[in-house]
Amino acid sequence: MAKKYYDDDADLSLLQNRKVAVIGYGSQGHAHSLSLRDSGVDVRIGLAEGSKSKVKAEAEGLRVVTVAEAAQEADLIMILVPDQYQAQVFSESIEPHLEEGNAIFFAHGFNIRYEFIKAPAGIDVAMVAPKGPGHVVRREFEAGRGVPALVAVEKDESGQAKDLALAYAKGVGGTRAGVIETTFTEETETDLFGEQAVLCGGASHLVQAGFEVLTEAGYQPEIAYFEVLHELKLIVDLMVEGGLAKQRWSISDTAEFGDYVSGPRVIDARVKENMQEVLKEVQDGTFAKRFMDDQAAGAPEFKKLREQEEAHPIEKTGRELRGMFSWLAESDDDYTEGTA
Ligand code: NAD
Ligand code: MG
Ligand code: MG
Ligand code: MG
Ligand code: MG
Ligand code: MG
Secondary structure: OOOEEOHHHOOOHHHHOOEEEEEOOOHHHHHHHHHHHHOOOEEEEEEOOOOOHHHHHHHOOOOEEEHHHHHHHOOEEEEOOOHHHHHHHHHHHHHHHOOOOOEEEEOOOHHHHOOOOOOOOOOEEEEEEEOOOHHHHHHHHHOOOOOOEEEEEEEOOOOOHHHHHHHHHHHOOHHHHOEEEOOHHHHHHHHHHHHHHHHOHHHHHHHHHHHHHHHHOOOOHHHHHHHHHHOHHHHHHHHHHHHHHHHHHHOOHHHHHHHHHHHHHHOOHHHHHHHHHHHHHHHOOHHHHHHHHHHHOOOHHHHHHHHHHHOOHHHHHHHHHHOOOHHHHHHHHHHHOOOO
16 A cells, blocks of 8 residues: 555655745646645745746736746746746756756656666756646645645755655645655656557547447547537546446446456457557656657647648537537637647
């Protein structure tokens, strides 16, 4: 069983004695900086010149400086820019300003695990990764609760790295819910595997395949959409509330029996072997290299795949049908404005 840490295991004063820089003001960045500020921590935000996030952060009363200035001022630097830009931001604007005894923090282990970032000697390297999207992390903090978080220490040069990570987790509300210790390797490999094989890659392609089978067999796309995509949320909500058992308890006996007899025919031994191959490419760095090489070339593969997937017929059916759900209209607008 993983050991869990709560508020009483963390000393916020360790963080209140430090100057903290949060680099980036996106999903995680806004949540961390606002909650740390509310926890009495001295925070500044580091953003690239001309960043659109500057106005938003300043409207919240936060002080915004360049990444280099933030790194210069602070002795704990949390890097919350997208994973593919972190190494460049680090080498150009953070590393030149690091001093012995400083700490660099991450919310995901990607750049450390695959060594796109190598911390110089004398610098602590730790992770505080809330297990939820930034807006939920902030909403729960404001409600007096918290989102569970993972902490990890890659390099402990000060002898304080773990206590500092726990203090940071407390500052963003994580220890209210409970914090679990992991390693950069475990967090990175399981996160990439989970999103590729199950949550994002697995679920998206399962839905597309189901839609294709029904429409190719002559069923109406609108009906297929409801049955293989729309209702997925209802099922997932039940799983999150009470595991697979609660989901199976709630559905009809017909559906439950179908789950047992047909599920293993769809997700068969070959699927598990495919998953093991995906895991191997996560572990040996093949995936990370493919992603970063493509990004370095201007993301041609990424852009081509995104375009191809957006052209799948299920998207057209979905856009038409979601208009029937008045309460979904708002989130669709958010998505098309690109703020999701
Ligand atoms: P994001 O895309 O929401 O925000 C990125 C921020 O970085 C923006 O404010 C942007 O202005 C800024 N930025 C982009 N390029 C920059 C540059 N070159 N220099 C300076 N600033 C730049 O990012 P995110 O989703 O919050 O992800 C940040 C980190 O948190 C990643 O390591 C990610 O894996 C991790 N994480 C994210 C989530 C999540 O829910 N989104 C959850 C857990 C961990
Ligand atoms: Mg994850
Ligand atoms: Mg991830
Ligand atoms: Mg049904
Ligand atoms: Mg039942
Ligand atoms: Mg995105």
